[in-house]
Amino acid sequence: MDRRTAISRVAMILGSTIIGADLFISGCTNEHPAQVQALLTDAQVSYLNEVGETILPKTAASDGAKAANVGAFMKIMVRDCYSPEDRQIFFDGLDALEQRCKKTLGKGFLSSSLEERQKLLITLDAEVKDGKKRNDLLQQKEAERQKSSQAGGKPNYLKKTPPTPYFAMIKQLTLLGYFTSEIGYKSIGYVSVPGRYDGNVTKS
Template identity: 30%
Template structure:
């Protein structure tokens, strides 16, 4: 092997070794840029787990593979009033405390049955945990909206019909 080729290959390997750790380090920032919300990477992982609990993966893709948590974050950031955004953030923080109190571990590390029980208890005690319930309702509605508007649903599950629809000459007047 020529000396120049060996030196070039060595420099490429050294450069890759220097860049590789930067690819795997946690930045603490969410995946998408948000203008009004201040979420961390842990908050994003929590939202991902919550959305996956609401729309689990079966024979069709779930919330995690459709990245519905990003849709929820962007919709709350862009389309909600400041008061609702603050309620969302407060509910997210209180939800984390609520989960640690009930299960003594984070929502991400909880098992699927534990997650489902937690969500049922939130729906039953909506007056007691107003901020948590509001956060849960916003997340649930935006997750469902994102799923129904996803490319998978619109191409595979919804049958498209042209605007006027079909003609039915036998329809009673």
């Protein structure tokens, strides 16, 4: 699957725009300083493979995100296609995910069972969706306020769009990395577009 098609497919699945999409399509040629050459460690790549596998697990019909090595894909995307601000959100998010897991389950993500991991990610995904709904409502109200008071020259209080939550980034990159991999391409006939998030993208 080519990059543009993969972007469109993932955007359709998630119902949102993909961070770094333009740079990804053009080949991720974003310039970056030498200190960001190796942002993700091997341990973090392995960690993200486990998170990705929880989102897209292996089934009898096809391999999952771990086999596609989505963690390595995330390393390249975050390094080459993310802005410094988005990179910071992503890296802070790795710590936030681990701390959330320890607070909720009393242990780290890697020490948790598949069922425990899925429940945690379902909760995080629901929080992302709730936050998006609240922001969309605020944007709508602000647009209506601007329209009704346009002659008054009142400022737009919502000029800056809130940053994308870290879990939304991880989910985007998991799906994008999977669908642009050879494994993902081979399993494309088995992966359905889910209407809702159930801990993984259902593959039948």
